[in-house]
Amino acid sequence: MITAGIDVGSQSTGVVIQKDGQILSFALCLTGIDPRKRAKESLKEALEKASLSPEKLDCRIATGYSRHQVEADRTVSEISAQAKGAAFLFPKARGLIDIGGQDTKVVLLSSGGKVVDFLMNDKCAAGTGRFLELMAQVLEISLTDFGKLVAQAQREVELSSTCAVFAQSELVGLIAQGKKKEDLSRAVCQAVVDQVANMVERIGLVPPVVFTGGVAKNQGVASLLEKRLGFSLLIPPEPQITAALGASLVL
Amino acid sequence: MKEKTQQNLVKFISFLSRRKSLFTLLGGYEWWLKKKWPSPDLAQTSYLLTIHSIRELYQRKKPVVWTSLFFPSEFIWAGSMVPFYPEIASGLVAALRWSDFPLRSSFQKWVSADLCSYHRLSLGMSLLKLFPRPDFLIATNTICQGTVGFFQTLAQLWRVPFYLIDVPFADFSASEKYISYQLESLAQNLSQEWGIRFRWEQVFSCSNQTRAVIKDIENLRKQKTIILAPPTKNLDYLPYYYQFMGTRASLSFFTQLLAQLSLTEPSSCHRLLWLHLKPFYPNPVPEWLEKNNLGVAFEEFASLYPGELSSREPFSSLARKILYSWQLTVGRKRISHVLQLVQEFEVQGVVQFNQWGCRQSQGMNFPLRQALRKQEIPFLELDGDQIDQNHRSDEQWKTRIQALAEMLEGNR
Numbered sequence: 001m002i003t004a005g006i007d008v009g010s011q012s013t014g015v016v017i018q019k020d021g022q023i024l025s026f027a028l029c030l031t032g033i034d035p036r037k038r039a040k041e042s043l044k045e046a047l048e049k050a051s052l053s054p055e056k057l058d059c060r061i062a063t064g065y066s067r068h069q070v071e072a073d074r075t076v077s078e079i080s081a082q083a084k085g086a087a088f089l090f091p092k093a094r095g096l097i098d099i100g101g102q103d104t105k106v107v108l109l110s111s112g113g114k115v116v117d118f119l120m121n122d123k124c125a126a127g128t129g130r131f132l133e134l135m136a137q138v139l140e141i142s143l144t145d146f147g148k149l150v151a152q153a154q155r156e157v158e159l160s161s162t163c164a165v166f167a168q169s170e171l172v173g174l175i176a177q178g179k180k181k182e183d184l185s186r187a188v189c190q191a192v193v194d195q196v197a198n199m200v201e202r203i204g205l206v207p208p209v210v211f212t213g214g215v216a217k218n219q220g221v222a223s224l225l226e227k228r229l230g231f232s233l234l235i236p237p238e239p240q241i242t243a244a245l246g247a248s249l250v251l
Numbered sequence: 252m253k254e255k256t257q258q259n260l261v262k263f264i265s266f267l268s269r270r271k272s273l274f275t276l277l278g279g280y281e282w283w284l285k286k287k288w289p290s291p292d293l294a295q296t297s298y299l300l301t302i303h304s305i306r307e308l309y310q311r312k313k314p315v316v317w318t319s320l321f322f323p324s325e326f327i328w329a330g331s332m333v334p335f336y337p338e339i340a341s342g343l344v345a346a347l348r349w350s351d352f353p354l355r356s357s358f359q360k361w362v363s364a365d366l367c368s369y370h371r372l373s374l375g376m377s378l379l380k381l382f383p384r385p386d387f388l389i390a391t392n393t394i395c396q397g398t399v400g401f402f403q404t405l406a407q408l409w410r411v412p413f414y415l416i417d418v419p420f421a422d423f424s425a426s427e428k429y430i431s432y433q434l435e436s437l438a439q440n441l442s443q444e445w446g447i448r449f450r451w452e453q454v455f456s457c458s459n460q461t462r463a464v465i466k467d468i469e470n471l472r473k474q475k476t477i478i479l480a481p482p483t484k485n486l487d488y489l490p491y492y493y494q495f496m497g498t499r500a501s502l503s504f505f506t507q508l509l510a511q512l513s514l515t516e517p518s519s520c521h522r523l524l525w526l527h528l529k530p531f532y533p534n535p536v537p538e539w540l541e542k543n544n545l546g547v548a549f550e551e552f553a554s555l556y557p558g559e560l561s562s563r564e565p566f567s568s569l570a571r572k573i574l575y576s577w578q579l580t581v582g583r584k585r586i587s588h589v590l591q592l593v594q595e596f597e598v599q600g601v602v603q604f605n606q607w608g609c610r611q612s613q614g615m616n617f618p619l620r621q622a623l624r625k626q627e628i629p630f631l632e633l634d635g636d637q638i639d640q641n642h643r644s645d646e647q648w649k650t651r652i653q654a655l656a657e658m659l660e661g662n663r
Contacts, residue, residue: 065646079654080661103647115658117624120647122634202617 003059004046005248006039007081007241008066011101011129011214013038014244015046017057021088021249025049026241035066063247065102076250078243079105079118085246086210087113090234095205097196097225097233098242099215101129106199119203126162127195129215134164135188138171139181147219149185157187162195189220197228207231212242257352265380268309277306293507300490300500301343307333308383314445315383317405319390319398321576322416323569325497325560326434327389329454330447335383336494337373337405342531344372345638346487350532353379354639367608368638370401377408386445388413389437391573394580395611414440418573420581430570438566451562454497459559461496464505466555468512473596476517478546481537483529485550492553521659522548524592526603527612530637539649543656548596551589554578582615586622593628599659600629607636631655 002024007014013031017024027045031038039062047054062072063081078098086096087109096107104127108117125131136143157179161167167188174184192215200209209231215221216239226233236242267273281302288295308315314332318324320339327334344350350368353375358364360378362371376382388411390402399415406413416433419426441447471477479485488508495501523540525547530536540546556575560568578588593601601623605613616632623630631651636642 065650075653077650077653077657079650080657114661115654117620117629118654120651122644122647 001058001251002052002056003061003248003251004043004057005081005085005244005246005250006043006060006062006064006067006070006072007078007244007247008035008039008062008064008070009078009100009102009243010065012240013042013064014241015039015042016241016244016248017046017050017052018245018248023245024052026238026244028238028240031066036069036071039066039070059251061247061250063243074250076247079107079115079120080250081243081246082212083107083109083113083115083246084249085242085244086212086236088245088249089236089242090208090210093208093210093234095200095207095209097200097205097209097211097213099127099129099192099196099211099213099221101133101214104128104196104199104213106196106203106205108203108205117203119199121195121199125164127192127199129213131162131164131167131192132188132215132218132221134168135171138168138175139184139188141181141185143218146185146189146221147223149182150189150220150224152182153180153186155180155183157183159187159191162191167191185220186224189218189224192221193224193228196225200229208234210234210236210242212236212239214240216240261352261379261381268381268383271310274306274310277302281306293504293511296500296504296507300495300504303500304333308335311384311386314386314447317385317388317402319395319402320493321393321573322389322391323496323572324494325451325454325458325572326438326449326569328497329449329451329565330438330441331450332386332447334494335385336490337376337382338369339490339494340376340382341369341372341638342489342528344376345531346533348532350638350640353381365608367395367397367401367606368636368642369606370397372638373401374404374408377405385409385411387411389416390414391416391418391576393418393573393576395609397610416573418577422574422577422581422584426574427567427570430573431566434566434569449565451560451565455560455562455565455568457499457502458497461502461505462555462559464502464509465492465553468505468509469549469553469555471509471512472549475522475597476519477512477515478518478520478522478548479512480515480518480541480546482523482540482545482547483525483537483550485547485553486525486529489528489552492555518546520544520546521600521656522546522596522598524548524589524596524598524601525550526589526601527606527609528552528637529604530635530643532638532640532643534643535645536633536648536652539652543653545600545652545656545659547602548598549592551579551592554588554592580611582618585615586619589619590622590626593623593626598628600631600655602631602633602655604637605632605634607634607639607642629655629658 002019005016014028016026025046027042060072062070062075067075098105104121106119211233316332324334357371357375491501491504556572620630
């Protein structure tokens with residue numbers, strides 16, 4: 001059976017094509033303001049990579065924030081899709097942390113990879129990819145710079161607020177005090193880590209834990225999160241397609 | 252321009268609401284409605300009662316008593332007074348999509364936006380003089396810790412007396428006596444100051460009959476295939492559980508509801524227990540629950556005081572009813588109560604709507620979650636505000652509800 005999982009998130013859209021548990025291809029792009037169009041384009045790209053025509057697909061399953069806008073045979077929530085994808089890649093996983101563009105999910109998994117419990121951040125941007133994006137703008141760096149800068153940080157700087165708006169102005173104040181970009185980058189990542197770690201501790205995750213979402217590519221956040229939690233995290237080679245992969249496997 | 256029009260409209264309504272004689276006209280409308288609907292259905296019954304209540308509250312032929320949710324309305328009806336529950340009325344204002352203006356009004360008068368929106372809206376409606384003027388206020392300090400401050404502020408705003416019934420936090424054997432004594436003193440005080448005479452027999456009898464009908468409804472709802480639709484609808488009926496208990500209106504409403512429920516088509520949806528209240532402004536949560544094959548088997552706030560009221564010992568039986576409200580608030584009691592409901596109503600999941608700023612409900616989420624997890628019952632929290640739409644989060648609710656349904660489907 002050939003299925004397509006289409007994850008239309010707030011920030012990025014991912015598509016995975018799989019056949020009987022084997023990933024044939026995937027595509028990833030920014031969602032932008034036309035999620036329906038981007039989902040179509042991504043699906044087309046993934047099908048081309050797999051040398052398949054759309055008719056060969058037995059089922060399309062959509063997930064992510066705009067899942068209801070996409071042409072699909074059924075939908076599945078991001079929670080279940082992420083859990084399914086994480087358990088497929090790491091069958092022994094007992095937990096999942098997903099930090100996406102707009103929300104953060106922490107999922108407790110059973111031994112069979114089923115969702116036992118989950119937590120999501122509330123609707124504010126604290127502890128999400130959007131928070132990092134806004135801070136990167138203030139620091140005039142790109143998101144990929146965080147890892148390198150965090151590794152070079154020397155002095156402890158603390159952001160007292162995790163609110164994206166307050167943190168932005170706090171960051172501006174710290175820049176005015178002459179704080180170094182490296183130290184500020186670490187402070188930004190630490191703010192996200194503290195927020196997420198609280199959720200992890202709240203729900204009681206124990207390793208092995210999978211880390212997914214766009215923020216999992218941020219080496220700065222990943223290393224600080226591992227340090228704070230006290231265990232290593234399992235990061236898939238492409239952490240932004242786990243939900244699409246999971247969606248493709250739900251049948 | 253829109254703002255100005257709205258302000259003028261509010262001033263006009265406020266002016267009208269103080270013209271007692273105007274509400275006499277509603278009597279004719281009520282009479283016409285009763286002729287038009289000789290056998291009203293549930294929605295028509297509710298509408299009729301709303302019109303009747305508006306007439307009674309604004310005409311002010313009898314003392315109007317503002318009170319808190321867990322003060323028994325039977326006490327007020329027995330004294331031929333008219334109860335007004337600002338927290339319930341706030342839900343109605345939100346349902347009418349009119350909460351923004353009073354919320355803004357309270358904010359402009361330095362009421363923090365972090366306070367409970369039920370209280371903020373009531374204060375706004377009081378500042379605008381749109382809620383019916385009270386003669387005095389009676390409240391208990393259960394179940395919400397903010398109630399006392401809220402009623403103290405109301406007393407200052409309206410310049411009316413406030414009587415507080417203090418309910419002990421601990422479950423002492425003397426608690427019932429302590430509350431009973433306060434109720435008796437209050438009744439004496441009201442008799443002396445206001446010339447109020449209490450006639451318990453009829454009101455208590457009506458309340459007990461209503462309780463028996465509600466019990467039958469509960470027993471029906473315990474059947475696995477019976478679900479009251481649409482989901483969370485029963486929370487719209489809370490005035491009948493609280494404000495109108497002890498009146499024929501409540502009795503006839505629940506009698507109709509029982510008849511309607513008996514004819515319900517069998518349902519195979521997942522059964523949920525609903526904790527705390529729900530957003531009262533128009534919102535898609537019920538629709539999403541239905542779409543995801545989820546039904547509400549029972550609501551925590553529909554929990555019924557199990558005893559009967561006795562006119563031979565009116566104050567003691569009312570005291571016992573007040574004490575029962577601790578089931579919804581004191582940690583251990585609430586958790587054991589929730590677990591009992593889970594078992595009795597054979598629910599597969601529990602949903603709590605976390606009201607912004609509400610300590611009563613959220614304060615015990617962790618131990619509650621732990622207790623439910625032990626029984627392998629998923630616990631879903633929906634964060635938001637039941638009155639103030641500024642704190643709504645539709646997409647988050649949608650995802651969480653779907654995820655809960657998928658968890659339950661996986662467990663089937």
